[in-house]
Amino acid sequence: MAQFALKTALPNYLRDEQRRIEEFAQDVGLDFFPTIFEVLSYDQMNEVAAYGGFPTRYPHWRWGMEYERLSKSHEYGLSKIYELVINNNPSIAYLLEGNSIVDQKLVMAHVYAHVDFFKNNFCFRMTSQGRDPKSGADLRKWIDAMANHGAIVRKWANRIGIESVEQFIDACLSLENLIDPQKPFLPKESSPSTSEEDEPPETPEVPLLRVDREYMESFINPEEFVESQKQKLVDEAAQAQRFPAEPERDVLGFLLDNAPLQRWERECLAVIRAEAYYFLPQMQTKIMNEGWASYWHSRLMTENICDASEIVDYADRCASVLATTPGQLNPYKLGIELFRHIEDRWNKGQFGKEWDDCDDWGLRRHWDRRTGLGREKIFEVRSLYNDVTFIDEYLTEDFVADQKLYSFGYNQRNDRWEIESRTFQDVKSQLLTSLTNAGNPIISVVDANHQNRSELLLEHRHQGADLRLDWAREVVKALSRIWTRPVEIHTIVDDKPTALRFDGNEHSQKSL
Amino acid sequence: MSLRIDQDHSRFRNIVRGRIRQNLRKYISKGELLGRQGKDIVSIPIPHIDIPKLRFGDKQQGGVAQGDGDPGDPLSGSPQEGDGDGKQAGDQAGDHPLEVELTLDELADILGEELALPNIENKGKNAIVDKKDRYIGVRNVGPNSLRHFKRTFRSALRRQIALGTYDPKHPVIIPTREDMRYKSWKTEQEPVANAVIIYMMDVSGSMGDEQKEIVRIESFWIDTWLRKQYKGIETRFIIHDAAAREVDRDTFFRTRESGGTMISSAYRLAAEIVERDYPSSEWNIYPFHFSDGDNWSVDDTLLCVDILKKLLLPASNVFCYGQVDSPYGSGQFIKDLKEHFAGDEQLITSEINDRDAIVESIREFLGKGK
Numbered sequence: 001m002a003q004f005a006l007k008t009a010l011p012n013y014l015r016d017e018q019r020r021i022e023e024f025a026q027d028v029g030l031d032f033f034p035t036i037f038e039v040l041s042y043d044q045m046n047e048v049a050a051y052g053g054f055p056t057r058y059p060h061w062r063w064g065m066e067y068e069r070l071s072k073s074h075e076y077g078l079s080k081i082y083e084l085v086i087n088n089n090p091s092i093a094y095l096l097e098g099n100s101i102v103d104q105k106l107v108m109a110h111v112y113a114h115v116d117f118f119k120n121n122f123c124f125r126m127t128s129q130g131r132d133p134k135s136g137a138d139l140r141k142w143i144d145a146m147a148n149h150g151a152i153v154r155k156w157a158n159r160i161g162i163e164s165v166e167q168f169i170d171a172c173l174s175l176e177n178l179i180d181p182q183k184p185f186l187p188k189e190s191s192p193s194t195s196e197e198d199e200p201p202e203t204p205e206v207p208l209l210r211v212d213r214e215y216m217e218s219f220i221n222p223e224e225f226v227e228s229q230k231q232k233l234v235d236e237a238a239q240a241q242r243f244p245a246e247p248e249r250d251v252l253g254f255l256l257d258n259a260p261l262q263r264w265e266r267e268c269l270a271v272i273r274a275e276a277y278y279f280l281p282q283m284q285t286k287i288m289n290e291g292w293a294s295y296w297h298s299r300l301m302t303e304n305i306c307d308a309s310e311i312v313d314y315a316d317r318c319a320s321v322l323a324t325t326p327g328q329l330n331p332y333k334l335g336i337e338l339f340r341h342i343e344d345r346w347n348k349g350q351f352g353k354e355w356d357d358c359d360d361w362g363l364r365r366h367w368d369r370r371t372g373l374g375r376e377k378i379f380e381v382r383s384l385y386n387d388v389t390f391i392d393e394y395l396t397e398d399f400v401a402d403q404k405l406y407s408f409g410y411n412q413r414n415d416r417w418e419i420e421s422r423t424f425q426d427v428k429s430q431l432l433t434s435l436t437n438a439g440n441p442i443i444s445v446v447d448a449n450h451q452n453r454s455e456l457l458l459e460h461r462h463q464g465a466d467l468r469l470d471w472a473r474e475v476v477k478a479l480s481r482i483w484t485r486p487v488e489i490h491t492i493v494d495d496k497p498t499a500l501r502f503d504g505n506e507h508s509q510k511s512l
Numbered sequence: 513m514s515l516r517i518d519q520d521h522s523r524f525r526n527i528v529r530g531r532i533r534q535n536l537r538k539y540i541s542k543g544e545l546l547g548r549q550g551k552d553i554v555s556i557p558i559p560h561i562d563i564p565k566l567r568f569g570d571k572q573q574g575g576v577a578q579g580d581g582d583p584g585d586p587l588s589g590s591p592q593e594g595d596g597d598g599k600q601a602g603d604q605a606g607d608h609p610l611e612v613e614l615t616l617d618e619l620a621d622i623l624g625e626e627l628a629l630p631n632i633e634n635k636g637k638n639a640i641v642d643k644k645d646r647y648i649g650v651r652n653v654g655p656n657s658l659r660h661f662k663r664t665f666r667s668a669l670r671r672q673i674a675l676g677t678y679d680p681k682h683p684v685i686i687p688t689r690e691d692m693r694y695k696s697w698k699t700e701q702e703p704v705a706n707a708v709i710i711y712m713m714d715v716s717g718s719m720g721d722e723q724k725e726i727v728r729i730e731s732f733w734i735d736t737w738l739r740k741q742y743k744g745i746e747t748r749f750i751i752h753d754a755a756a757r758e759v760d761r762d763t764f765f766r767t768r769e770s771g772g773t774m775i776s777s778a779y780r781l782a783a784e785i786v787e788r789d790y791p792s793s794e795w796n797i798y799p800f801h802f803s804d805g806d807n808w809s810v811d812d813t814l815l816c817v818d819i820l821k822k823l824l825l826p827a828s829n830v831f832c833y834g835q836v837d838s839p840y841g842s843g844q845f846i847k848d849l850k851e852h853f854a855g856d857e858q859l860i861t862s863e864i865n866d867r868d869a870i871v872e873s874i875r876e877f878l879g880k881g882k
Contacts, residue, residue, distance in 0.1 A: 047517045056516060064524030065561060067517045173563045324578040327587040333578060408587055409574035417587040420574065431576045441566050465568040474564035 009038055014095070017105055024304040025112040029379065030296065032115035033138070034090035037108065041097045045081055046070040048094060052279075053086040054146045058153035058271060059162070060169060083107040087118040087127055087282070089140040102313040105305050106297055113296035117289050120383045123281035126184035142278060149271040156264040168265055171478035172272040177440045178251035179276050181284065206230050247444035247459065252276065254445045259483050269482070283438040284386045291335015292382050294321065298336070327408055327417055334403070338390070341399050342381060343374035387435045395431070397424040407431075433463070441467060443489070456483045460491035467491055469500075476502040527561065620740030647697045654694025663693035707742035707796035707829075708789075709735065710782050713764065714803035716753040716773040718840035726836050727802045730870050734800060737878055742796065748785055752778035754808065758785070774808045775801075775845065776815040783823040792827035799824060799831050800877075804838035805845040813845065817852045825858050832877045837865040 010018065018037055025032070040048060050067035051057045074080060082103060085093040093111040095104050118124050119138070129139040157165045206229045208221045248254045252273040255261075261269065282289065298318060306314050322333045345351055349369025358364055381390065399405075400422070407430035411418045420426065442461040450457035456479060460467060472489065479502075480487040486503040490512065497512040581587075650663055668687035672678040678685075711731055713719075739745050749764035750756055756777035759767065782799055790797055807813050825831055835846045846861050853859040857880070862873040 050517055050520075059520060059523075061520055061524040061527055062561075062563070063517055064519075064521035067521050068524065069560070170563060174565055176563075177565055177567075326579055326581070327575070327577050329575060329577050404578055404580060405576055406579070406581065406583070407574060407576050414586070419581045419583050419585045419587065421583055427576055430574060434573065434575050439568075441568060443566055460566070465573050468567050468569045471562075471564035472566055475566050478564075 010095075011039070013101070014039070014104060017101070018108060021105065021108045021300065021305060022112065024300050025109070025116075025296070028296070028299070029375075030112055030116040031120060032091070032112055033088075033119050033140075035085075035111060035115050036090055036092050037095055037111075038092065039095050039097050042074055043071065045084070045094060045096050046074060049081050049084055053084050053092075053094075054143060056147050056150050058150045058169075059157060060153075060166065062173075083110060085111045085114050086142070087124060087140065087278075088142045089119075089138055091115040091118065092143070100313065102306070102310045103317060105310075106301060106314060106317060109297040109300040109305060110293045112300075113293040114289060116296075117285070117292050117382060121281070121285060121288070121386075122384060123284050123386050127278055127281060145274070145278075149275065152267050152271055156268065160264055165264070165268065168481075169268055169272065171481045172252075172269050174475050174478040175252055175255075175482075176272060176276050177438075178249075178443050179253070179273070179280065180249035181280060181437065183250050183253070184277065206233065242446075243448045244445060247446045249442065249444045251443060251445055251458070254448075255479075255482050258448060261482070265482070280438070281386075284388075287331040287335040287338075287387045287435075288382065288385065288390050289335070290332045291337075291339050294318075294332045294336040295339045295378075334405075337403055338394055338399065339378050339381070341396070342394050343378050345374075346377035347372055347374035349373075388432060391428065391431055391435065395424075395428050400424045400427050405431075436463075441465075450488060453485070455486045455488060456480075458487070458489040460489060462492040466493055469493065472500055473502070473507050476500050476507070480504060524561075620736045643699055643701055645697045645699050647695050649696045649698075650693050651696045652690075652693065654696065658695045660693040660695050664691055667691045667693060706746075706794060707738060707798065708746045708748060708786075709738055710748045710750065710785065710797070710799040711764065712750040712752065712756075712778045712782060712799065712801040714753070714773055714775070714778075714801075715751045715767050716771055716804075716806070718773075718804050718806055718838050719836070720838060723804060723836040723838050726864055726867060726870060727834070729867070730802070730834065730864065730873060731800065733870070733874050734877065737874075738798065750778050750781055750785075752781075756781040772808050773803070773806055774812050775803065776812050776819060779816050779819040779824060783819055783827075786824070786827050790827075797828045799828055800834065801832070802834045802836060803845060804840065805835045805843040806838075806840065807845050807848075813848050817848070820853075820859070825856075828858070830877075830880070831859045833859070833861045834873060834877070835861070835863050837863070 014037070022035070046067055048055065049070055050063045057063060070081070080096070082096060082099065083093065085091060091111075091114075093107070093115075095107055099107075118127075127140055127142070129141060129145075131137065132139055153165065153169070206226050208226070211217045211220050244254065252269065256266065256269050256273060301314050301318075302311070322330065322336065324330050324333055347370075348367055349355070349371035350364075350367050355364075355367065358367075381394070385393065401424075404422075405427045406419045406422045407427050408417055409420045410416075420430075442463070444459055444461070445456065446459045447457040448454070458479070472491070476487050476489055479489075486501060488499050488501040490497065490499050492498065493509075499510050499512055501508045501510075577587075650660055664687050665685060668685045668691040669678065671688075671691060672685060713724075713727055715724075735747065747761070749759050749761055751759055751764060751767055752773070752775070754772040754774045754777065758781065778801065786792065786797060807816070820831065833846065833849055835843060837843070843863075846863060849859065849861055860877055860880070862876040864870060864873045
């Protein structure tokens with residue numbers, strides 16, 4: 001670790017703090033990659049933040065847009081980025097030059113917990129690029145990977161022209177969220193074995209009528225009829241052999257494998273897909289990740305790091321991080337409270353059959369078996385859960401009431417957003433709905449030879465909320481740009497099954 | 513310092529300005545450009561281009577949040593869309609909104625940048641001159657109060673190093689008389705640009721509250737911009753229906769009269785004010801007139817044209833007429849003006865149909881840098 005620490009541009013006093021905090025973090029059991037802190041000026045910070053934490057990315061206007069937003073809101077004093085950390089081994093975290101020492105310490109404590117989460121949570125395992133053959137360390141060289149992506153796109157921009165490359169990337173970015181969260185955990189698809197293809201297709205049996213007397217056979221089941229029936233079955237079987245055989249949710253991967261792309265297009269699409277999968281775990285674990293980091297920064301700061309003169313500054317900062325606003329979920333707040341809730345329950349033994357079966361409010365209130373398993377439990381939870389399973393398993397009725405959670409929705413009649421419900425079931429189901437698939441609709445490729453004209457057919461598994469239509473049309477157009485044939489998507493609009501289609505020239509929409 | 517992101521940033525700016533990638537322009541979300549002085553909120557326009565994706569329509573979705581309130585209670589402010597793709601990366605602890613406090617100068621800068629307004633060319637009226645001392649150099653003699661400490665130190669250090677009397681272990685620098693440096697100044701003559709804005713508004717029965725609000729917002733921004741351009745700007749306010757009178761700022765925005773409209777009355781009063789108080793050789797004059805375009809008679813319109821041609825236009829930098837859309841007005845006046853002043857760059861007309869059109873209208877008025 002020391003070899004990295006020496007390379008940082010940290011001033012001495014911060015380096016001393018880093019050593020101290022790192023030790024505290026290790027002592028409480030956090031297990032992190034080596035972590036490098038760098039101090040950045042505000043414009044460097046805005047640049048790095050616009051690039052999603054990385055020093056360099058592929059060329060694209062959207063980083064510039066993000067940079068403008070960040071630097072404007074910084075200049076006008078609207079907001080300030082305190083901290084940035086990237087999932088890489090070694091992890092890189094940035095401190096903002098000129099922040100107070102309390103802020104810097106808070107950020108460091110926060111960062112060590114994030115890095116522990118990156119290293120240990122199962123969702124982030126898919127960002128691993130293998131093992132170092134010598135040390136056996138987890139390889140996550142994403143800074144290099146992003147720089148390579150930049151080199152690839154730049155190379156093609158130079159040869160083909162920035163305009164066409166950028167337009168193609170815009171089309172790919174429209175599809176960025178059409179990936180399959182389960183894909184990284186599925187066994188690698190074996191390439192279809194040749195032996196299977198060589199086998200002659202089985203001739204299906206034609207069900208024959210029962211014949212009691214042999215000489216009647218050719219009359220009851222005439223040969224021509226049997227033959228024609230056989231042919232019909234063979235045809236039907238061929239028809240049934242759809243491609244893809246199963247609906248494919250990894251739309252980007254499907255296009256990469258099957259769309260008629262030129263080499264530069266294939267390489268750019270691969271870049272977008274790789275980055276989409278890299279960022280996926282951060283979206284799947286927003287509540288847990290921020291909750292975990294906030295839990296540990298608050299413990300470390302109050303128990304180890306701060307001295308008496310700093311505690312008020314710390315509390316002020318911490319309170320603004322955990323503040324809640326109407327109509328907006330603060331993942332920091334929900335996460336930290338849920339981790340504390342779990343720890344408390346497992347410390348007091350409030351789990352298991354006996355606890356679940358107990359209806360006596362008084363007993364439950366003072367239930368304390370002194371099991372003391374809380375610490376162990378939250379470490380287990382941080383490894384094995386993502387936001388959806390975390391909420392599903394540990395959100396309790398008591399917690400919803402204590403934390404004043406409510407679900408809200410849009411009231412058409414009053415033309416405003418309103419609180420809808422405070423019951424446990426409603427809150428939980430609303431929360432799970434908005435977290436499922438990281439808040440994205442579930443889309444799959446169902447047929448790559450739609451209407452036998454090699455058109456692409458996708459399906460939206462409707463779960464109560466319609467798609468935003470003007471955008472959906474643009475996405476269908478982007479798909480047809482990549483697929484180069486007409487594309488159709490089946491969804492539900494105002495309770496009616498509807499097909500959105502783009503045939504290369506114009507959009508159409510029809511009820512099914 | 514040049515940053516790697518500069519390229520991406522200038523590409524984005526070019527898209528926003530519509531120089532490249534025209535097809536993306538339709539996704540630019542409208543930046544609001546509303547401001548008030550004092551405690552009220554100022555929203556800063558930040559152009560944003562959304563990349564269309566398959567997402568849920570937001571009104572059907574709802575969400576979960578924390579806090580007080582009963583079912584059925586409205587949420588203050590509209591909820592933000594979920595943690596979208598914007599913050600895909602890293603973990604940005606504490607992106608805390610603060611209340612924004614801007615000076616009017618800063619506001620004007622933002623306005624100028626957003627609308628790409630050119631700085632106004634002074635009409636070259638340099639009659640009023642002001643003297644000003646500016647510190648521009650350094651010399652070897654001067655009063656002690658103007659001693660330039662850093663320069664003095666530097667020359668003493670240089671001398672000591674050259675003489676070999678400088679000891680890094682005991683870095684004591686003793687300046688001698690020759691090392692002393694003093695700031696020196698020069699008196700410059702600065703022309704003072706003087707400007708007056710004359711706001712005229714039609715307050716006849718057909719101008720409703722919404723129309724006045726539009727005028728109020730628009731004149732606030734015009735005021736902000738011109739104040740940035742000229743020091744010592746003056747404003748005069750005239751309201752008119754069938755007769756015109758000069759009022760203070762407050763009355764200007766509040767009054768609602770009824771009755772007919774004779775625009776010439778306002779123009780005549782404006783011409784009188786200019787002649788009496790603002791000799792055009794010394795002043796930059798900006799008359800702005802807002803109306804719903806419904807004038808009393810054709811004769812009166814001809815009279816207006818006459819006053820404009822003979823009195824107001826020759827004296828003014830530019831004359832601006834903004835026509836607010838109203839359900840009662842015929843909107844004829846703007847057509848008449850266009851007809852009579854076709855090709856005259858000194859008279860700028862603009863139609864303001866609703867609040868969204870304000871920004872465009874300000875651009876029309878001030879975009880020429882006159």
